Amino acid sequence: MSAYHPLTESEAIDYARSLPDLFQPDSELTSREIGDGNLNLVFHISEPSTGKSIILKQALPYAKVVGESWPLTLDRARIESEALMIQESLCPDLVPHVYAYEPDLALTVMQDLSDHIIMRRGLIERNKYPLFAGHIGTFLARTLFYTSDLGMNQQEKKERVKRFINPELCKITEDLIFDDPYTDSPNNNVPPAIRDAVAAVWQDTGLHLEVAILREKFLTHAQALLHGDLHTGSIFIKPDSTKVIDPEFAYYGPMGFDIGAVFANLLLNFAAQEGWGEDEASRQDFRSYLTGTIRDVWETFEREFRELWDRHGTDRIAKTPGYQDWYMREVLRDTFGFTGSKMVRRVHGLAQVADINQIQDEAAKERAQRLALAIGTSLIKLNRQASSIGEMIEIAEKAVK
Amino acid sequence: MSAYHPLTESEAIDYARSLPDLFQPDSELTSREIGDGNLNLVFHISEPSTGKSIILKQALPYAKVVGESWPLTLDRARIESEALMIQESLCPDLVPHVYAYEPDLALTVMQDLSDHIIMRRGLIERNKYPLFAGHIGTFLARTLFYTSDLGMNQQEKKERVKRFINPELCKITEDLIFDDPYTDSPNNNVPPAIRDAVAAVWQDTGLHLEVAILREKFLTHAQALLHGDLHTGSIFIKPDSTKVIDPEFAYYGPMGFDIGAVFANLLLNFAAQEGWGEDEASRQDFRSYLTGTIRDVWETFEREFRELWDRHGTDRIAKTPGYQDWYMREVLRDTFGFTGSKMVRRVHGLAQVADINQIQDEAAKERAQRLALAIGTSLIKLNRQASSIGEMIEIAEKAVK
Known part of the structure; x- marks a missing residue:
């Protein structure tokens, strides 16, 4: 899974399951893709048995605005995750927590804020x-x-x-x-x-x-x-x-x-x-x-x-x-x-x-x-x-x- | 000669000889170290038979000012050579020509300006x-x-x-x-x-x-x-x-x-x-x-x-x-x-x-x-x-x- 490709929902679930200390081993996880598809894939991964959930945000290699599409660097996922981590170190309550960042996949795992x-x-x-x-x-x-x-x-x-x-x-x-x-x-x-x-x-x-x-x-x-x-x-x-x-x-x-x-x-x-x-x-x-x-x-x-x-x-x-x-x-x-x-x-x-x-x-x-x-x-x-x-x-x- | 070390005069000559299109093959070269030894070694390499000469400038990993010595990055040699090349592309007559830059040795080969x-x-x-x-x-x-x-x-x-x-x-x-x-x-x-x-x-x-x-x-x-x-x-x-x-x-x-x-x-x-x-x-x-x-x-x-x-x-x-x-x-x-x-x-x-x-x-x-x-x-x-x-x-x- 290390070479960049847009994740499927089942890959997103597999990836979430592989993260340490987040979910129960072998528990059932569900995924919902909630991004608008213009810039990023956004997977909402939840564990019904505990109510726990996280967000997997994956950058797409293009941007779509008003029907136009142009290529856009995946490096923005690194910038986003590094900026979030710096901001969290300075204002822990004011940004989502970052659980992990996967550079090859341009993927950031972060706190679910669905209650906001x-x-x-x-x-x-x-x-x-x-x-x-x-x-x-x-x-x-x-x-x-x-x-x-x-x-x-x-x-x-x-x-x-x-x-x-x-x-x-x-x-x-x-x-x-x-x-x-x-x-x-x-x-x-x-x-x-x-x-x-x-x-x-x-x-x-x-x-x-x-x-x-x-x-x-x-x-x-x-x-x-x-x-x-x-x-x-x-x-x-x-x-x-x-x-x-x-x-x-x-x-x-x-x-x-x-x-x-x-x-x-x-x-x-x-x-x-x-x-x-x-x-x-x-x-x-x-x-x-x-x-x-x-x-x-x-x-x-x-x-x-x-x-x-x-x-x-x-x-x-x-x-x-x-x-x-x-x-x-x-x-x-x-x-x-x-x-x-x-x-x-x-x-x-x-x-x-x-x-x-x-x-x-x-x-x-x-x-x-x-x-x-x-x-x-x-x-x-x-x-x-x-x-x-x-x-x-x-x-x-x-x-x- | 690829790992960084301060060059001796004979190494400087050998290096100069290895450069393409500068000196006659097998001609005698002489070296004079003319730096002040505070920041850089500066070798003046000349070919008496033709009167051709060049400068080899090698950064030292420290700076000495008024008796004090402190470590100083060798990356400055890269910055210097890249800046010179940009300046030369914009003002060809107003900077010394750079013949070569050897990153591992922090060494820049440039035009001799001894007539200035x-x-x-x-x-x-x-x-x-x-x-x-x-x-x-x-x-x-x-x-x-x-x-x-x-x-x-x-x-x-x-x-x-x-x-x-x-x-x-x-x-x-x-x-x-x-x-x-x-x-x-x-x-x-x-x-x-x-x-x-x-x-x-x-x-x-x-x-x-x-x-x-x-x-x-x-x-x-x-x-x-x-x-x-x-x-x-x-x-x-x-x-x-x-x-x-x-x-x-x-x-x-x-x-x-x-x-x-x-x-x-x-x-x-x-x-x-x-x-x-x-x-x-x-x-x-x-x-x-x-x-x-x-x-x-x-x-x-x-x-x-x-x-x-x-x-x-x-x-x-x-x-x-x-x-x-x-x-x-x-x-x-x-x-x-x-x-x-x-x-x-x-x-x-x-x-x-x-x-x-x-x-x-x-x-x-x-x-x-x-x-x-x-x-x-x-x-x-x-x-x-x-x-x-x-x-x-x-x-x-x-x-x-």
């Missing part, structure tokens, strides 16, 4: 998750601090940068986030109703300059080991638990890119409230929950990051007066820019979000799309001048007034 | 090199542009970043340039006469903040493949030829670090003129030559870099209005900061420069040291506000008034 739901789905159902802000703020503070030059030996960090060079997955981001949305690219998926607003984005050279600068940071600023794709579809959640999954886009990049991914997806849901509220009061209430969450995430992140820095900063220079304030301000500014970029691409780019696209009322969907574009472009334009998280919330609130 | 002299020596002798500014400006423009995301495929660039992860050599820079000079470190070599000025550097928290930010860029900003140690001791020169050597510190970092290395060493010589002039007029004349060279290097670099960008920019986004101007301004600002950092470390850090240290007159040496510190710290403090190369020259000129 995908957060995007939860937000569309207007669930509130009061613990989420604390959880994800801690995840961001710890994973970003301890993988940066501030929190780890700087020579070991360089070796880690090397292990997480991830050209193929980064290329997807570079194209779909920083390139296509700002030009009339065939990769876009422009909703006809907002073609005028999209055309304005294509014409806005001031906006393009900011996006070019943000892309430069994405390409060159090896600041911390990022998750790389931290949207609400990469978060499993239930009221008392948050689990960040799928770090196959992990690479060394600017911290604000991960923080911005979280905020962008909260703000996309904020915009999508146009289509989900039965009444204005409930819409406002959920929007307040979302902006409050953004504030809490940032404040948790900033407080914990600064605490880690003060207590566990790697060296003397990290304690230079003024350096921490300068650093946090730069991370905030990047966060504004990447939040905006990650919103814009979800309105008329290749891959969009269910929060908006599942709105049934076409007029409401159009309002949501225009709102998301307006908020996203405003954040991008402000980014290099941003000075507090309050400004992000203000931009969002003003846009719905 | 080390530029630092040339400047101490007050030679002027009118072609130098054009040569080094071109070297900087071409090597930095074509190894950056602007001038090469961005996915191939990531693979190249990986090949040039260079932790041990970067560590030397991180310690000796960005750390020790700003604190009372045992690695410093403080000239007693200027202890007051050095103590002021150790107290200056505004300066420390700028240095911490510059170090952050050195640690994280994977902008282009740098030479990494581009001082005037790494340049072989004669009136009609400039050859950049010894890129063992090569890694992906901020462009301004290489440009700043050139300027810092020109300005160290500028400061050292205190000790070399017989008369004020000749001192002023050579200083004008040096500042004029700085201006010409920057202008050549900027003009050629912009031309390459306009003609050979990798993608659509590189053409975004305003992006090139923003980028060049950032490179200029980094250049100010790194120029200053590379001056300060040469005044009271571990490794100093002959331009200043060989001054016989103690009072003149002290004036030169104070001047270099004053110019260096001013450049560091200005760096994030710099707007033209003229400001660098102004700072230097004001310091001697």
Whole structure:
């Protein structure tokens, strides 16, 4: 079974049975393939006699998006499993446990999270998750601090940068986030109703300059080991638990890119409230929950990051007066820019979000799309001048007034 | 001969003889070991019957500086030879030709440049090199542009970043340039006469903040493949030829670090003129030559870099209005900061420069040291506000008034 091939369900069961200390010897195991088949096979293996279950995730050597298929490196399974293990060492409760990784098969064996739901789905159902802000703020503070030059030996960090060079997955981001949305690219998926607003984005050279600068940071600023794709579809959640999954886009990049991914997806849901509220009061209430969450995430992140820095900063220079304030301000500014970029691409780019696209009322969907574009472009334009998280919330609130 | 061991002269000759197409079969070869034995063995192999000669440079597994010895990776020989070959492909006339590289022996076979002299020596002798500014400006423009995301495929660039992860050599820079000079470190070599000025550097928290930010860029900003140690001791020169050597510190970092290395060493010589002039007029004349060279290097670099960008920019986004101007301004600002950092470390850090240290007159040496510190710290403090190369020259000129 060692040469790479996509596993059958019975091979998946055999493989699961071979793992030490997981299942009873000779007990019956069942498998259900629950992946969408676009990027990975995902086998849910369970042992009915004990109720135990695990996930086998196997990378496929191609990606399928909107009917297109292109080859995609299997090395992403290594990157994903190594990133998960680093994240688990830093935030044991906030990622699925990895039981094993099988390089030849591009196969990761991990904790079953079937009792959680995908957060995007939860937000569309207007669930509130009061613990989420604390959880994800801690995840961001710890994973970003301890993988940066501030929190780890700087020579070991360089070796880690090397292990997480991830050209193929980064290329997807570079194209779909920083390139296509700002030009009339065939990769876009422009909703006809907002073609005028999209055309304005294509014409806005001031906006393009900011996006070019943000892309430069994405390409060159090896600041911390990022998750790389931290949207609400990469978060499993239930009221008392948050689990960040799928770090196959992990690479060394600017911290604000991960923080911005979280905020962008909260703000996309904020915009999508146009289509989900039965009444204005409930819409406002959920929007307040979302902006409050953004504030809490940032404040948790900033407080914990600064605490880690003060207590566990790697060296003397990290304690230079003024350096921490300068650093946090730069991370905030990047966060504004990447939040905006990650919103814009979800309105008329290749891959969009269910929060908006599942709105049934076409007029409401159009309002949501225009709102998301307006908020996203405003954040991008402000980014290099941003000075507090309050400004992000203000931009969002003003846009719905 | 394949397992690593330091070569004897007769082994060096045998090895040279085994190279194809260099020497006559069976002709007599002679060897002279001309390295300083601190980092590398350097064999000058010549064939008296034809006058042909080559250099065999073999890395030693340790570094010796000021009597101390510590282990140092042999991988630097690979990095040096690969960097030389990339540079040669971009600027064939501006680096020594590499005939062969023998990984097991950490051995590079390269063009003999004995008809050139080390530029630092040339400047101490007050030679002027009118072609130098054009040569080094071109070297900087071409090597930095074509190894950056602007001038090469961005996915191939990531693979190249990986090949040039260079932790041990970067560590030397991180310690000796960005750390020790700003604190009372045992690695410093403080000239007693200027202890007051050095103590002021150790107290200056505004300066420390700028240095911490510059170090952050050195640690994280994977902008282009740098030479990494581009001082005037790494340049072989004669009136009609400039050859950049010894890129063992090569890694992906901020462009301004290489440009700043050139300027810092020109300005160290500028400061050292205190000790070399017989008369004020000749001192002023050579200083004008040096500042004029700085201006010409920057202008050549900027003009050629912009031309390459306009003609050979990798993608659509590189053409975004305003992006090139923003980028060049950032490179200029980094250049100010790194120029200053590379001056300060040469005044009271571990490794100093002959331009200043060989001054016989103690009072003149002290004036030169104070001047270099004053110019260096001013450049560091200005760096994030710099707007033209003229400001660098102004700072230097004001310091001697």
